[in-house]
Amino acid sequence: MSGQCPLGFKGQMPAAHPPVPGMFRSDVHRVSLLESLRLDWKDWAMFSLDGLFVVLVLLALAYPKRLVFTHARKSVPTIAGALPLIGNTLWILRCSTGKDKLLDAILREQRNELDRADGQGNFPLTATFPALGGRITVLNHPLYIAHVQKTNFENYVKGSLFRNAMGDVLGLHGIFVADGDVWKRQRKMASHIFSVANFNSHIQTTVHHDLGKLDKLLGALASSGRRVELQDLFFRFTLDTFTTMAFSADIDCLPTDPAALEKSVEFAVAFDSTQSIMDNRFVDPLKGVLEYLPWNAQGRKMRDSIRRLKRFCYATIDKRIEAREKGTAGGAEKGGKDLLELFIQQGLSREELLPVVLNFIIAGRDTTAQTLAWLFWELATKPDVVAKLRAEADEVLGAGDDARPMNYDDLKQMPYTHATFYEASRLHPAVPKNVKQVVADDVIRPYGPGSAELLAALPEQKQRLPDVIVKKGESVVWADYAMARLPELWGADCCEFKPERFLEEKDGRQSIKTFSPFIFHSFNAGPRLCLGQTLATYEGAAVTAQILRSFDVVYDHEKLRAKPPVYADSLTHPIDPAFVYHVSFKPRA
Numbered sequence: 001m002s003g004q005c006p007l008g009f010k011g012q013m014p015a016a017h018p019p020v021p022g023m024f025r026s027d028v029h030r031v032s033l034l035e036s037l038r039l040d041w042k043d044w045a046m047f048s049l050d051g052l053f054v055v056l057v058l059l060a061l062a063y064p065k066r067l068v069f070t071h072a073r074k075s076v077p078t079i080a081g082a083l084p085l086i087g088n089t090l091w092i093l094r095c096s097t098g099k100d101k102l103l104d105a106i107l108r109e110q111r112n113e114l115d116r117a118d119g120q121g122n123f124p125l126t127a128t129f130p131a132l133g134g135r136i137t138v139l140n141h142p143l144y145i146a147h148v149q150k151t152n153f154e155n156y157v158k159g160s161l162f163r164n165a166m167g168d169v170l171g172l173h174g175i176f177v178a179d180g181d182v183w184k185r186q187r188k189m190a191s192h193i194f195s196v197a198n199f200n201s202h203i204q205t206t207v208h209h210d211l212g213k214l215d216k217l218l219g220a221l222a223s224s225g226r227r228v229e230l231q232d233l234f235f236r237f238t239l240d241t242f243t244t245m246a247f248s249a250d251i252d253c254l255p256t257d258p259a260a261l262e263k264s265v266e267f268a269v270a271f272d273s274t275q276s277i278m279d280n281r282f283v284d285p286l287k288g289v290l291e292y293l294p295w296n297a298q299g300r301k302m303r304d305s306i307r308r309l310k311r312f313c314y315a316t317i318d319k320r321i322e323a324r325e326k327g328t329a330g331g332a333e334k335g336g337k338d339l340l341e342l343f344i345q346q347g348l349s350r351e352e353l354l355p356v357v358l359n360f361i362i363a364g365r366d367t368t369a370q371t372l373a374w375l376f377w378e379l380a381t382k383p384d385v386v387a388k389l390r391a392e393a394d395e396v397l398g399a400g401d402d403a404r405p406m407n408y409d410d411l412k413q414m415p416y417t418h419a420t421f422y423e424a425s426r427l428h429p430a431v432p433k434n435v436k437q438v439v440a441d442d443v444i445r446p447y448g449p450g451s452a453e454l455l456a457a458l459p460e461q462k463q464r465l466p467d468v469i470v471k472k473g474e475s476v477v478w479a480d481y482a483m484a485r486l487p488e489l490w491g492a493d494c495c496e497f498k499p500e501r502f503l504e505e506k507d508g509r510q511s512i513k514t515f516s517p518f519i520f521h522s523f524n525a526g527p528r529l530c531l532g533q534t535l536a537t538y539e540g541a542a543v544t545a546q547i548l549r550s551f552d553v554v555y556d557h558e559k560l561r562a563k564p565p566v567y568a569d570s571l572t573h574p575i576d577p578a579f580v581y582h583v584s585f586k587p588r589a
């Protein structure tokens with residue numbers, strides 16, 4: 001070490017000389033300053049925590065009731081319990097982990113809001129959490145839904161939300177996942193099988209065939225006194241019917257021998273498990289990621305189920321392709337009436353046909369079967385409804401040995417049966433909630449052009465609905481389950497099962513009362529209106545008439561009272577397997 005001594009000494013400084021301020025060269029000075037600043041890890045930790053705390057406090061002040069980095073939305077009330085920075089994350093976690101039921105939670109929030117301020121509270125509600133674009137706006141009112149599904153239809157898409165949650169099962173081009181031209185092409189092609197001509201021939205023949213099988217099975221069950229799970233029976237019926245109707249494939253899952261009911265349908269089990277996982281992916285952004293960890297049981301289950309589904313569907317597709325090549329395809333396939341043939345004729349490859357098959361099975365099997373399961377649960381405590389259904393079936397289809405299965409055309413002569421199926425669809429909608437992604441910023445105007453007709457059809461309302469702002473990438477949500485339970489939309493008796501609300505006198509006869517699809521919204525509305533509404537209604541009415549006119553359904557009323565069915569959160573609306581009810585059958589008294 002060398003330097004200029006302030007006292008004038010020259011030469012080398014002894015090693016043990018104490019430091020003399022101001023005498024060192026600048027590099028030596030820098031080292032000593034850094035040394036004097038050196039903090040141990042505890043100091044750094046304290047320093048960082050203090051900093052973090054300050055940042056959090058500032059962020060919490062900026063985002064008092066919403067997820068960090070979301071836009072403020074003052075015109076729409078926020079779902080209760082929102083916290084600074086995390087918004088409604090705890091609310092959605094409670095629902096996605098099964099601690100609360102999502103549909104009931106939405107209904108509760110909606111009711112609380114509407115009851116506020118003497119019933120003049122708001123319809124739209126909003127919540128923020130780290131999924132669905134950070135913010136959802138719940139739009140449980142027909143005037144808002146009309147904007148989203150009709151007026152500005154192009155701005156509300158299935159988008160990446162559906163692709164990420166359902167793409168690996170239902171394919172990116174499946175009708176339930178696709179948007180734009182891909183969706184349009186699928187819809188156009190599929191709509192051909194729902195023609196009136198096809199209803200009166202192929203569809204009706206298939207339904208009659210399966211009604212015959214159902215009759216035999218119930219006869220055998222009545223003889224044995226054996227109890228069955230009604231929802232499972234309906235799943236078997238609709239899967240069997242639909243695979244025959246759409247793919248001319250007899251998978252024989254509706255046996256006539258009760259003993260065969262013991263064996264579950266592998267395809268159905270796999271399908272059910274994928275559905276509840278897909279449903280959960282919408283609200284839990286981590287699920288999709290965690291599923292890929294090798295030790296994640298849910299991920300393994302999903303991959304196994306997808307493998308099973310593919311095996312089943314490819315077997316159906318390959319069989320058809322082979323039959324076409326050998327020239328042995330016949331009947332409905334040849335006439336171009338079945339769905340698979342229509343899509344093959346459009347040049348779709350084996351791989352492209354897979355999502356077609358899966359998407360249509362989910363539509364054709366679950367919805368109708370679940371509606372029937374809820375309908376028969378409602379009938380358990382409504383002997384007056386059963387009596388009216390029977391009277392109508394006897395009159396139109398004949399009684400006793402002369403009775404015939406219901407034709408598609410009979411639906412017009414059986415308004416009460418039709419109304420009963422609609423009422424079950426209203427109160428227990430097979431698609432109980434839905435979501436769309438916002439493409440570009442928009443203002444949803446409930447009283448925009450074209451709203452007058454819908455407004456006139458609605459019961460008079462105390463509320464003046466506000467305009468709702470939505471931003472690109474966010475989500476809009478509605479829950480038909482909740483809407484069916486709002487007196488503001490369906491009257492004071494909204495929660496009661498009353499087929500009569502779908503009936504009116506016309507030209508001296510009872511007929512079906514038509515509602516705007518934005519009001520009776522269980523079958524969706526606008527350009528994406530359900531393609532299978534007529535099929536579901538015919539099938540549901542035919543099954544109801546067939547069962548009731550020949551059998552008494554024997555319920556365990558005590559058990560039903562003690563443990564009524566509860567829905568499972570899923571894409572559709574099944575009865576939770578832990579709460580399903582069993583029945584036995586007797587020949588009709």
Ligand code: HEM
Pocket residue numbers: 175176187190360363364365367368371425429430431434521522523524527528529530531532533535536
């Ligand atoms: C009670 C029975 C049914 C109900 C309540 C129902 C309800 C619905 C709803 C709410 C949608 C809109 C789904 C969405 O956009 O995410 C829909 C779409 C659809 N439904 Fe149904 N459905 C039923 C039965 C059926 C049946 C039996 C079929 C026969 C294949 C079917 C075929 C379809 C198709 C293909 C679509 C897609 C339409 C599109 O996006 O363009 N549905 N249905």
